[in-house]
Amino acid sequence: MSAPSLSEALGQPTSSLSEPMGQPILGPRALSDSWPRFWHLAYNIARSEFKLKFFGSALGYLWQVVRPLLLFGVLYVFFVMVFHVDKAKGAAGHFYGAQLLGSIVLFTFFSESTGGAVRSVVDRESLVRKIQFPRLAIPISVVLLAAFNLGLNLIVVMIFALISGVRPMLSWLELPLILVMIALLATGISMLLSALFVRFRDIQPIWDVVSQILFYSSPVIIPVEAVKEKLAHGTLDHFLYHVYTLNPLVTIFQQFRHAMVNRATLSAGQALGSWAALLEPLALVAVIFVLGFWVFNREAPHIAEDL
Amino acid sequence: MTTEQTAVQRRPALAAQGVHKRFKIPEERSHTLKERALHPLRRSRHELLHALKDISFAVAPGEFFGIVGRNGSGKSTLLKCLAGIYRADEGRIWCNGRMSTFIELGVGFNPDLAAYENVALNGIMLGLSPREARARYKRVIEFAELEEFQDLKLKNYSSGMHVRLAFSVAIQVDAEVLLIDEVLAVGDAAFQQKCFDVFTGMREEGRTIVFVTHDMSAVTRFCHRAMLLERGAVVDIGDPRDIADRYLEIAFGRAAGYEDADVGSARMGDGAARVSDVWLGDDPTERRSVAPQSEPLTLKALVTFNTAVRDPAVSMALLNEQRQQVVVATTAREQEETGGFQAGEQAVFAFSFHNMLAPGRYHPILTITHRGEGLDVIDRLAGGMSFVVSGVTASGGMVEIPVETEVTRWALAPPSEVQPTGGRG
Numbered sequence: 187m188s189a190p191s192l193s194e195a196l197g198q199p200t201s202s203l204s205e206p207m208g209q210p211i212l213g214p215r216a217l218s219d220s221w222p223r224f225w226h227l228a229y230n231i232a233r234s235e236f237k238l239k240f241f242g243s244a245l246g247y248l249w250q251v252v253r254p255l256l257l258f259g260v261l262y263v264f265f266v267m268v269f270h271v272d273k274a275k276g277a278a279g280h281f282y283g284a285q286l287l288g289s290i291v292l293f294t295f296f297s298e299s300t301g302g303a304v305r306s307v308v309d310r311e312s313l314v315r316k317i318q319f320p321r322l323a324i325p326i327s328v329v330l331l332a333a334f335n336l337g338l339n340l341i342v343v344m345i346f347a348l349i350s351g352v353r354p355m356l357s358w359l360e361l362p363l364i365l366v367m368i369a370l371l372a373t374g375i376s377m378l379l380s381a382l383f384v385r386f387r388d389i390q391p392i393w394d395v396v397s398q399i400l401f402y403s404s405p406v407i408i409p410v411e412a413v414k415e416k417l418a419h420g421t422l423d424h425f426l427y428h429v430y431t432l433n434p435l436v437t438i439f440q441q442f443r444h445a446m447v448n449r450a451t452l453s454a455g456q457a458l459g460s461w462a463a464l465l466e467p468l469a470l471v472a473v474i475f476v477l478g479f480w481v482f483n484r485e486a487p488h489i490a491e492d493l
Numbered sequence: 494m495t496t497e498q499t500a501v502q503r504r505p506a507l508a509a510q511g512v513h514k515r516f517k518i519p520e521e522r523s524h525t526l527k528e529r530a531l532h533p534l535r536r537s538r539h540e541l542l543h544a545l546k547d548i549s550f551a552v553a554p555g556e557f558f559g560i561v562g563r564n565g566s567g568k569s570t571l572l573k574c575l576a577g578i579y580r581a582d583e584g585r586i587w588c589n590g591r592m593s594t595f596i597e598l599g600v601g602f603n604p605d606l607a608a609y610e611n612v613a614l615n616g617i618m619l620g621l622s623p624r625e626a627r628a629r630y631k632r633v634i635e636f637a638e639l640e641e642f643q644d645l646k647l648k649n650y651s652s653g654m655h656v657r658l659a660f661s662v663a664i665q666v667d668a669e670v671l672l673i674d675e676v677l678a679v680g681d682a683a684f685q686q687k688c689f690d691v692f693t694g695m696r697e698e699g700r701t702i703v704f705v706t707h708d709m710s711a712v713t714r715f716c717h718r719a720m721l722l723e724r725g726a727v728v729d730i731g732d733p734r735d736i737a738d739r740y741l742e743i744a745f746g747r748a749a750g751y752e753d754a755d756v757g758s759a760r761m762g763d764g765a766a767r768v769s770d771v772w773l774g775d776d777p778t779e780r781r782s783v784a785p786q787s788e789p790l791t792l793k794a795l796v797t798f799n800t801a802v803r804d805p806a807v808s809m810a811l812l813n814e815q816r817q818q819v820v821v822a823t824t825a826r827e828q829e830e831t832g833g834f835q836a837g838e839q840a841v842f843a844f845s846f847h848n849m850l851a852p853g854r855y856h857p858i859l860t861i862t863h864r865g866e867g868l869d870v871i872d873r874l875a876g877g878m879s880f881v882v883s884g885v886t887a888s889g890g891m892v893e894i895p896v897e898t899e900v901t902r903w904a905l906a907p908p909s910e911v912q913p914t915g916g917r918g
Contacts (some may be wrong), residue, residue: 202589208510208589213580226623234603312601317594319618385682388525475506487580491516 215485216479218320227319231327236334248334251342254294258287265407277450278411279352284347285443289406291339292439296339297370299332303376304390305421310491321486325380329373336365347447357445364445367440371471375479381485384492404435407444427487431458434467498735504589505551506701507575509557512584514570544580546726547584554669555699557692559712559733561740562722568705569674571722572596576672590669590701593619595660602655602872604648608634611660613649629665636687637661638743656812657684662719664691670701682889689715706830709737710814710853713881734881737854741879759782762870766834767801768859769915772794773880786884793841794859796872798834804864805831805871807842812856815905819850819891831863849892850882 218224240247262283265271272282303325307314309326383389405413417427430436441454455461485492519539547565552558562568573579575586576594602611612633616626634643637657642650650658664671692715695702706712711754712719712733719736721728723743729736771794774781784790796808807824810818822844835839856879863869884893 187565208587211575211577211586213577213590213606214576222622223620225832230614230617230623237610238603238605280867291631310601314601316596317615317618334544380527386526386529388527394524406807418497424830490578 187224194283197231213487213492214321216320216322216483224323226321227323227327228330229321231323232330232334235327235331246489247338251339252288254290254339255342258283258290261290261407266421271408271412274447278448278452279411280349281350281448282409284343284350284352284447285409286407287346288442288447289404289439291336291343292368292442293401293406293435294339295332295336296368296435298335299329299372299399300379301393302328302332303380304393305380306376307380307489309385312489314493321489322377324480325376325482326373328380329376330370332372333369334432339415352447355445357449357451360445363391364438364442367434367471368419369467370475371434371438374471374475374478375453375484378474381478381482381489384485384489400433400435403430404433405439408434409443410440410452414424414452414457431463432466437467496678497857504554505587506554506556506589507586507703508551509571509575510549510585512545512571512586513543513565514574514575514579515582516544518542520667523673537733544725545574546724547604547849548722548727549584550720550727550730552703554701554889555696557696557716558701559701559716559719559736560703560705560722561707561712561719561736563707565743566722567725568722568760569596570725572672572674572703572705572843578725588670591620591665591667592670592672593663593668594672595663595674596672602647602659604659605646606644607646608639610660612658615659615662616666619662619668621666633658633661633665636665638684648796653681653684660688664695665666667790668700671695672703674705675707680722686889708814709740710881713854728877738879740858741854741876744876760850762861762872765794765800765863765871766798766805766861767795767840767872768807768861771798771857771859771878773878774797781880782885783881784848784850786852786882787846788848790812791843791845791849792857794842794874796840798836798838798840799834801833802871803833804829805834806862806864808860808862810842810858811850812858813851813891814853817891819855822846825862825864848882850895851888851891851893852882852884854879854881 217489240250245252256335265286272279306328307321312323315321341380379389379393413430414427417423417430436457437454439451440457443451444453455464458464459464517539518541532685548567548571550558553778560568560571565786566567570579573596574581574586576592578594578595579594587824602615606614609630612630613623613626616629616633621629634640635662637654637660639650639654642654647655647658663673689711692702692704696715696886704711704716716733718732719737721739721743726744729739740773750898769776770779771792773784773790773792775791775793789877790810796805796807796810806829808821808823811820813819823843831840856876858873858875861871863871
């Protein structure tokens with residue numbers, strides 16, 4: 187017996203059926219038709235993850251704040267008390283502690299969101315294989331959680347800065363712009379890595395190494411001023427410095443130091459040579475974001491099969 | 494009625510047209526960038542598994558639609574395509590109304606969170622707003638009967654509790670179309686009964702349910718129509734009883750090692766005699782397929798002898814849908830000496846008992862053996878026919894034995910035996 191056709195199954199000729207016959211089921215996608223649903227989902231995944239992480243341990247949320255502070259303490263002891271990095275740079279070295287802590291906190295956000303996103307989709311296999319929902323909600327929830335931690339950590343940075351003697355400035359209004367830029371960068375990389383990890387399981391160790399390299403090659407410990415001074419002679423130096431400044435984290439961290447902590451430090455524009463040169467790292471952020479979304483969107487329909 | 498309304502009414506709740514799904518199964522899967530970088534030109538060889546072949550069907554609003562098939566026939570893949578978890582390679586699928594799914598025995602709970610968080614999160618995933626999802630928590634936990642365990646993390650739940658919670662979430666999201674994959678395979682009898690009650694309620698409310706199962710009694714009890722899949726293709730769509738019969742033919746015919754129960758080449762035994770027919774009722778012309786509960790039941794087997802056999806015995810085992818042997822009987826107990834039979838002779842062996850079986854479908858297995866320990870098999874027939882026990886009494890047990898109950902008032906208990914109730918009320 188042959189299978190009945192659709193019209194037989196419906197008991198009426200197919201030609202009389204109005205097309206479309208309802209809402210088409212297209213399979214899994216990165217985004218959903220409804221933005222509120224997407225945000226509810228991302229927010230609630232982040233929320234449950236937050237509970238999971240901090241309600242389980244005795245010290246709870248305190249750890250989240252203490253971790254960057256501990257790193258800060260170690261680096262501060264070595265680079266300020268032993269090697270006097272701050273003394274070398276004159277006025278730019280003032281409030282080096284607040285500069286260092288601020289960069290560490292920003293980098294913590296970057297590494298938490300990107301590093302956490304790598305495994306996020308694969309670790310939620312049981313959801314992905316059983317429910318249709320916008321897949322992108324998973325990596326976005328990781329970034330949201332990291333952003334929440336960043337908010338709290340920034341309060342600590344502000345308190346530390348005020349105690350150190352930094353006074354409120356008009357340029358503090360630049361903070362949202364700086365945060366948007368690092369958030370876009372982190373989101374772009376998170377989308378890219380979480381989608382690629384489904385197929386390439388060595389993305390994780392690779393990213394661990396890249397993340398480490400970015401930590402040391404960004405102005406977290408060593409200020410841009412010092413790098414600029416060292417790489418000031420000859421074309422090779424010039425080229426290396428150019429490569430160094432391509433890293434969007436250089437722009438982000440340096441502008442944070444300049445606008446939020448110490449006006450005597452170079453602004454991002456000065457560090458790169460001209461404000462127009464800023465277009466390079468900005469364009470790179472845009473490219474990474476678009477590429478990340480494109481790859482995730484392309485992979486989303488078959489993540490459930492490739493797991 | 495306007496034309497627009499009729500058009501909407503004509504729309505199926507769920508429809509699939511020409512759906513194909515193929516899976517690539519790599520022979521050796523490279524899971525790393527390193528391998529891709531070292532061997533950029535090596536094309537990974539893979540087998541193509543054609544999991545779904547040109548599936549078309551439509552489910553009317555308010556219909557209870559069963560999908561049956563053997564393991565690997567594509568049922569679950571089809572359900573995942575319908576649910577939007579897999580993307581169909583070809584063809585189109587439509588749905589009208591909010592859909593809720595219950596696939597792979599759960600909705601993916603986080604083992605480290607308690608019930609409340611998981612229920613809220615899964616409600617949101619299935620399309621509820623956060624407020625709706627939280628408001629429904631109480632109903633979900635009540636239906637799952639897990640009130641006492643709601644503060645436990647889910648990793649401390651038993652698998653049955655997991656499934657109960659997941660199923661509760663899936664049915665509490667007010668979906669118009671519900672896709673359910675094998676919920677009856679787990680859970681105790683009481684919960685199964687509860688699921689049946691929910692199904693009955695949903696049927697009455699006019700909700701559309703697509704239901705994948707191996708349980709033919711559930712198919713015949715609930716479904717308006719059913720679809721049989723085999724090797725990724727639709728074999729038949731139609732009346733659940735016909736579909737159930739065809740499924741059993743395919744499933745047990747193959748399992749016993751032959752394509753068709755009437756072709757005897759691969760049957761067990763030495764072949765000195767063969768079970769040539771089995772029927773329900775006194776007369777072979779009756780061929781009843783339903784045996785009412787609490788009435789006498791007779792099952793007869795016609796045996797044809799190919800060579801002379803002395804004192805053969807025929808035994809009958811009745812298997813229910815869960816493949817449990819409910820009744821086993823043999824002629825050897827009462828009539829050890831059945832006499833000698835010549836080649837070409839035929840004999841009818843009858844088994845009669847008062848039908849106290851629970852409602853459902855039963856499959857007789859008939860075995861002819863030589864006299865002795867019963868291991869010397871002449872012929873064995875499984876999957877030749879099946880019948881349904883109909884009745885209103887379904888207490889959940891395998892049999893419905895009349896049980897007398899009595900409540901008698903006793904003397905007052907001595908004070909030492911009265912337990913304090915622990916501050917209730």
